[in-house]
């Protein structure tokens with residue numbers, strides 16, 4: 001069937017948005033059989049114990065709808081772990097919803113909060129789903145540029161952008177793409193700015209357990225002035241190396257969560273049941289504080305080989321699946337062209353940084369994902385060493 005949006009007189013609400021850079025680079029990597037260090041997914045297996053648990057719950061017959069808010073066992077386990085880690089008191093019966101990945105939690109929190117004319121402050125570079133979802137709901141994204149190469153926040157610049165239209169602030173720590181993490185001083189500053197205001201916060205903490213190089217993950221949930229106005233988003237996909245299962249969560253105080261669930265019940269209703277039950281058991285069997293060291297080793301492995309064998313210059317990473325590298329000693333090309341060249345000619349896919357900005361930057365920096373087997377990283381370095 002042939003149809004075009006033009007002939008139907010139809011303009012899509014995200015008409016101006018194309019395919020994401022992650023899908024584009026992965027497609028290019030597949031086409032050229034490149035080693036894919038672009039998209040953020042592990043190339044190693046999910047723990048067989050977790051797979052067995054999913055199998056167990058499927059065989060046991062837990063194959064029908066989960067409760068709308070999520071399986072109680074998983075809500076209880078996540079609240080218990082969070083409350084112990086951050087000294088807070090989230091209630092499993094009314095302050096958490098299990099979502100179809102963090103992506104849905106972000107979209108639902110924004111749809112529940114943003115109206116025509118609202119402004120949302122976003123620190124850029126930023127994860128690619130925030131701005132389209134703000135715009136879809138009639139809001140305007142106001143960006144605060146993070147300082148290169150530290151990706152620290154310029155709080156003076158931030159202060160200038162706050163006004164009566166500011167409805168929400170989106171923060172992401174550990175940060176994709178830079179690997180920077182929020183410090184206590186950052187939270188203290190934010191607290192100063194939002195105290196006595198109606199400003200909401202969306203805290204994207206999907207890499208909450210993936211911190212290393214001496215860093216610690218601090219959450220808005222540990223700061224009462226922030227927690228009382230925050231939707232906090234997490235991803236079991238990131239935490240348990242199972243990104244394809246798309247299980248995430250959102251935590252928020254009861255009044256905010258009630259509004260969140262009004263949308264969730266019609267957008268998704270509920271998320272796959274056996275995975276939730278298995279994850280609840282599994283989270284009780286593992287030590288979450290070991291995940292940081294596991295990824296820290298991979299990050300150091302990539303960084304050391306890059307330093308030893310290539311002309312890329314590493315930037316510091318303290319968390320997430322990612323590390324940034326400066327390629328100015330290798331090429332004068334802009335980052336998108338450089339990544340395309342690297343993928344098609346040298347067989348290694350990375351992600352250019354400019355699509356993470358509303359106004360593209362030209363810092364000659366690209367992102368590699370180190371959530372990979374050592375053999376994958378070694379094979380990539382072998383190709384990069386020939387540059």
Ligand SMILES: Cc1ncc(COP(=O)(O)O)c(C=O)c1O
Pocket residue numbers: 040100101102103104127172176204206234235236237238243246247248
């Ligand atoms: C910063 C950030 N937020 C949200 C997500 C989405 O997480 P999920 O796969 O659970 O939807 C990602 C995934 O890459 C991410 O990097």
